[in-house]
Amino acid sequence: MQRDLEQEIKELDQLPEPIKIPNWFKKTSLLLISLTLLYLIVIYFIPSSYIIEFLAARSTSTNLQNNQLIDEGVITFENNTLQLLQTAYKTANGNEIKACLQGSRSNNNILINKIHFPEILHQDFKSVIAKPCPPNTLIDIHSHPSGRCFFSPHDIAVYDNQNIIAIMCGVNTFHLYGW
Ligand SMILES: [Zn+2]
Numbered sequence: 001m002q003r004d005l006e007q008e009i010k011e012l013d014q015l016p017e018p019i020k021i022p023n024w025f026k027k028t029s030l031l032l033i034s035l036t037l038l039y040l041i042v043i044y045f046i047p048s049s050y051i052i053e054f055l056a057a058r059s060t061s062t063n064l065q066n067n068q069l070i071d072e073g074v075i076t077f078e079n080n081t082l083q084l085l086q087t088a089y090k091t092a093n094g095n096e097i098k099a100c101l102q103g104s105r106s107n108n109n110i111l112i113n114k115i116h117f118p119e120i121l122h123q124d125f126k127s128v129i130a131k132p133c134p135p136n137t138l139i140d141i142h143s144h145p146s147g148r149c150f151f152s153p154h155d156i157a158v159y160d161n162q163n164i165i166a167i168m169c170g171v172n173t174f175h176l177y178g179w
Contacts, residue, residue, distance in 0.1 A: 061175045063172050064174070072176070072179040073179055074108065075110045075112060076111050077112050078103070079114075085099055085101075085168070089171060094125050095124055096127060096143050098130040098143075099115055101137065101138055101141060102116060110164075118133060125146065127154075138164060140164070141174075142167065142168070144168070147170060149173065149175045150175070155167070164176055
C-alpha cells in the first residue's frame with residue numbers, strides 16, 4: 001500500500017501542469033458572450049430599423065400642450081376641433097384617418113376652428129385614400145396608428161407644398177411639415 005501511494009504521487013508530479021486561463025481572459029469572454037446574447041435577443045424582438053425610426057421620430061414629433069402644438073410655429077385648437085380629431089383617431093379601430101384642419105393663419109400662428117373629414121375611399125391600418133382637402137385647408141392631417149411618426153415615401157410624393165401636412169401618431173403626438 002505504502003509503495004503504491006508513493007508511486008501514485010510520483011506519477012501525479014510528472015503530469016503536465018493544467019493550463020491556467022488568466023482571469024482577464026475569463027472576464028472578457030464572459031462579457032463578449034453576454035453582449036452577443038443581448039444583441040441577439042434585442043434584434044430578435046425589435047427590428048433595428050424600427051429602433052432607429054422610433055428614436056428619430058421622438059426628436060421630431062410634437063406633443064400637445066393643453067390645446068396647442070408648439071413646433072416651428074404655434075397651432076392652437078379652438079372650439080371642439082381637437083376633441084373631434086382625437087375621437088376620430090380613437091374610434092378608427094386602428095385604421096388611418098384623414099382630416100382637413102381649417103381656420104386662420106397669421107405668420108406662424110395658426111388658429112384651428114373648423115375640422116373637415118373628407119370622404120374616405122379606402123382605409124386600413126397603414127394607408128388612407130380620401131378625397132382631397134378643400135382649398136381653404138391649413139393643415140392636411142392623417143394618422144399613423146402604428147405610432148410611426150415619419151412621413152412615408154408616399155406621403156412625401158403626394159405633398160403639393162400648398163399647406164402644412166401633419167401626421168397624428170398618437171392621441172397627443174404629431175409630426176408637422178411644411179411651415
Ligand atoms: Zn402617412
